[in-house]
Amino acid sequence: ARIYLGKVTKWNDAALKNDNPTAKLPDTAITVAHRSDGSGTTNIFTDYLSKVSPDWKSGPGKGTSVNWPAGLGGKGNEGVTGLVKQTEGAIGYVELAYANQNKLPTAELKSHDGQWAKASLESVSAAAAKAAIPEDYRVSITDQPGDGAYPIAAFTYLLVYRDQQDAAKGSALLNFIWWAVHDGQKEAAALDYAPLPKPVVEKVEQTLKRMTVNGKPVLASSK
Known part of the structure; x- marks a missing residue:
């Protein structure tokens, strides 16, 4: 958070050295890259910063668009990526699928439990x-x-009406979502999306079984 607040400005800052004791960090200025357009990615990133940094929470806060205290703005994932690739010492944020598909290095971060976690x-x-x-x-x-x-x-997320009015389309949609959270999850990794863990799948199952087509349940008896 202190990097994005503009308080840590060099890669060999003492705080970064403490977290990376074996790394040879360069005396290079840090350039912060962020989204210039509103985005869900920004909302997720700033939500995290607000949880781990009181200064960020009371300052820029969280949202799809915030008043960035430092850095350069790029439009979309591609804009942020371009800034990072073209600017020495730059750091930015994009979704994991985009990072993997464009072979971008990612940061290990200290988790809630104090462990270093890889993306x-x-x-x-x-x-x-x-x-x-x-x-x-x-x-x-x-x-x-x-x-x-x-x-x-x-x-x-998928946004779906609780009660579907078209019988054929509604039934097909609910059965497709059921497939997506079961057999369809086998395809997730190839698309660089993380499979849903079992507790979340079970929650989705319960929701799908309560959904209806013209007031009548579709999946409750068949699954």
Whole structure:
């Protein structure tokens, strides 16, 4: 958080040396890259910063767009990536799928439990494993406890009407979502998305079984 607050400005700052005692850190200025447009990625990132830094929480805070105290803005993941690649000493944030597909190095971060966690599909799934999921699924899973949990993580959502009015389309949609959270999860890793852990799958199952088509349940008796 202190990097994005503009308080740590060199890669060989004492705070970074303490966290990386065996690394040879350069005397290079840090350039912060952030989104210039509003984005869910920014909301997730600033939500994490607000949880781990009182100064960030009381300052820029969290949101899809904030008043950045330092750095350069780029539009979209590609804009932030361009700034990082073209600027010596730059650091930025993009979604994991984009980082993997563009072969970008990622940072190990200290988790809620004090462990150093690498950004990976496994560590993102671990972040979701112990989350308390409310009925409307509106939940933050940044800075989650749990072994191996990466502290910057989030769900991707589907917005679906609880009662479907078109019988054919509604039934097909609910069965597709059921497939997606079961057999479909086998395809997630190839797309650089983390599979849902078992507790979350079970929560989704319960929700799907309560959903209806013209007032009648579709999946309750067949699954």
